[in-house]
Amino acid sequence: MENYTFNSFTLQLEGLIVSKDSTYPMFLFLFFSYMFIMVTNVGIVFLVFIDKNLHQPMYLLFCNLPVNDVVGNSITVPRLLIDMLRPPSERLIGYYECVVQAFTAHMFGTTSHTVLMIMAFDRYVAICSPLRYAAIMTNKMVIKLTVSAWGVAFVLVGILLGLTIRLNRCRTLITNPFCDNASLFKLSCESVFINNVYGLTFTVVLLTSSIGSIVLTYAKITVVCLTSRNKSLNSKALKTCSTHLVLYLIMMFSGMSIVFLHRFPQYSDYRVLCTILFHIIPGSLNPVIYGVQSKEIRKFLSKLFESKKVSPSL
Template sequence: MFCLFRLMENYTHNSFTLQLEGLNVSKESKYPLFVFFFFSYLFILVTNVGIVILVFIDKNLHQPMYLLFCNLPLSDVLGNSILVPHLLVDMLRPPSERLISYTNCVAQAFTTHMYGTTTHTILIIMAFDRYVAICNPLRYAAIMTNKMVIKLTASAWGVALVLVGVLLGLTIRLNRCRTMIHSPYCDNASLFKLSCESVFINNVYGLMFTVVLFTASIGSMVVTYTKITEVCLTSKSNSLNSKALQTCSTHLVVFLIVVFSGMSNIVLHRFPQYTDYRKLCTILFHIVPGSLNPVIYGVQSKEIRRFLLKLF
């Protein structure tokens, strides 16, 4: 069967039906893994949608910090809803029936990269909000107006849309001579590897994309938190330091989780012998941050805790 698939790869041209390799798991671990992914997805949906509803229902939460944070659960729901349900169905199918159309594959790759990119850009605009709140508290209301919140939100999604649009645009221009996607889901790398043409430009832009995104993300965190630390060390206000510790710790923990998950994928790409671990890690890159983000903010936010106590 494997030889037949390899033969199909060598003699297909621009096929509109692709095959996903999926996860290589044993029969004993398939169903426990299915249950884990299924309940993880349900948890992501309930908690993230619940947080967004809470923010919009409770007027006490109509603050720039929470309105900007709402972008994060929306991104988590979007990224996981495109990936996990299709993955769950494929896990119950034999390898020969794990098929996906080229159009759906491109859409899945676009959404997957939008999820990863918006996660970083949203955390960047949230860092700016924390910087203004702690370093310029007297001007916070004047700077972080509703119009500014809308501009920051549009910037986070707009920048990601342009970066990912160019990334996928360079890939869909290529002719395809293979049909096998060597991944549990579609992404840009697995798509351009279907081509027998030169993918030099794709590799260069992909590398630039990753370097620019991580440099901007990590750089903004270093700058903002350095300024925040300086203000806290020179300030004698216990309330300011307490507020900074409470709000910044949650943001920083979420950022570290995202960076660690992303770096793990990049590192495992350099070790072909760990292909199965890399596949699992790419899925956890979606599930882990999406599960932990609402928990971290829900536990640390005094306003959200108060609302939940009133509700229940």
């Protein structure tokens, strides 16, 4: 008969299961990926902060993505790296620390959707109503959109974790590299029907809203571009929208892979890998893609490097 430990405040993380030969290569991959994410995302936010030419709604709204990437990866990746160097029996975590980690992990995924939704609204106004753009996208509107993106995610994820915290626990093993909601409510021996219903509703509402807003926005932008004979407008729309769409598709593909593989327990190893890559890939590519596509950011970086080349000769 299975031994149960009720409401233990010390949990054991399964961690990332890799062979001995793969431990250090995987550790180095994750470590350098994390450092790259931190440097590039913090760098983008710093550039937008110090350059007045970048104090535009598009860049200010985009700054939500690197902030989200930095926070989301800082909660999960360092802990994952530490656990990789520990034997499985020593991969322990406190219950409340586990809840915070799960909350942050779900906030990361949810905010990725809501931020890209408000960025889509910004592109829609800029291309479909260019003459009214300055009047609509004021500083107050940027603040409202930002607060809405984070506020909606906070409420949705807060309810998700709140329903899990109410459950009594009879197990202590988190069968995941890091804590998430599903791993937490699986520790309970009580009925988790409400958790499953809300989790499914949460996912459907978020994805429907996200996909629906992106499709509707880009459909209207496409109509404007097709009916307009302004080549400069079409070129601008193609550059800014292609960047935003690439970011969205990367995030959607990574997230949907996890949801899909959750339905097939026999592919748990692939699900674990996708869960980790969901944090690593978007966080690594977002600043690179946006930085390469952004004319203003390229200008700032070229000026910065030119000044560094000139200064030694002075």
